[in-house]
Amino acid sequence: MISHLRSAWRYRNFILSAIKGELKGRFAASKIGTLWFVLHPLAMATIYAVVLSKVLGAKLGGVSGDSAYSIYxxxxxxxxxxxxxxxxxxxTVFIEYGNTLKKISFPRIALPIIVLGSVLVTHALLLVAIAVVFVFFQHYPSIHWIALPVGTLVIALLAFGLGILLGVMNVFARDIGQVMSVVFQLWFWLTPIVYTRDILPDSMQTLIRLNPVTPLVExxxxxxxYSRWPDFASLLYPASLGAALVLASLLVFRRASAELVDAL
Known part of the structure; x- marks a missing residue:
């Protein structure tokens, strides 16, 4: 792990330049650029507010207002x-940049780090857009928002470890990507995003608690x-699992690194 960190640090300028290049490339073909980060959540909130809150009458206990469910x-x-x-x-990052890996010499661990940096920047922009949308709902950001980066970092740790592990496996067994697309759909519905945990039967509660994304979403x-301080202790489970996945994925990555390019 230390060797990977040293390699990433030596190539930090390359990583930062690649993150900037990826972000510019994402917006280059769009005439309104980052404004899409405001329009997308605004459109999503409007659809949910009309279809779910109004038509289906979705309500949240302890929260008043027609926009509460949309915000949830x-x-x-x-x-x-x-x-x-x-x-x-x-x-998919190793497969996506397979030709680059064959032509340019740089630490392969830099690729998932570039992905991580790019996603975190776009997520920060998304949170800004959400804050703008909330103003339209007259639901103003509170001081509790300063705790959001803690949750984001734990999410990043969990996703980064799982992503690298799956990414290496996907190079040698391409069916992994297809299988995970189904797994993620099921995983989404086993996470209390479109419903609240308290409406589930007791038989489902254990499964929901074992889901490491549940405390992160909550x-x-x-x-x-709810504009309240979250339960920081609830992050211990996903953070521990994320740290274990990062260590395991880097170990697998190190052992498979020599054969990675050949497999591509």
Whole structure:
């Protein structure tokens, strides 16, 4: 692990330049650029507010207002999106940059780090956009928002470890990517994002508690919807699992690194 960190540090300028290049490339073909980060959550919130809150009458206990359910959904989706994007991008990053790995000599661990940096920047922009949307709902950001980076870092740790592990496996067994697309769909519905945990039967409660993304989603919901300090102790489980996954993935990555380019 230390050797990977040293390699990443030596190539820090390359990594930073690559992150900037990826972000510029993402917005280069768009005429309104980063404004999409405001329009997307605004459109999503409007759809949920009309379809779910109005038509289906979705309500949240202890929270008043027609926009409460939309805010609840946006909070959960914001946490899930950063987890899913980091994991999915790391899952395919070695295959996506296979030609680059064959032509240019640089630490291979730099690729998932570039992905991580890019996703975290776009997530920060998304949170800014969500704050703007909340103003339209007359639900103003509170002092509790300063705790959000803690939850984001734990999400990044968990997703980064899982993503690298799956990314290495995907190089040698391409079916991994197809299988995980189904797993992530199931995983989404086993996370209290579109529903609250208390509506589930007792038989499902254990499964929901074992889901490491559950406390991370609830961390965001506590801050963004309820404007209260989240339960920091609840992050111990996903943080411990994330640290274990990072160590395991770096060990697997180190052993498979010599054969990685050949497999591509």
């Amino acid at each position: 959904l946006m909070a959960g989706i914001a946490a899930w999106t950063v987890f899913l994007e980091i994991t999915n991008r790391c899952l 961390f965001y919901q506590d801050i963004l919807l």
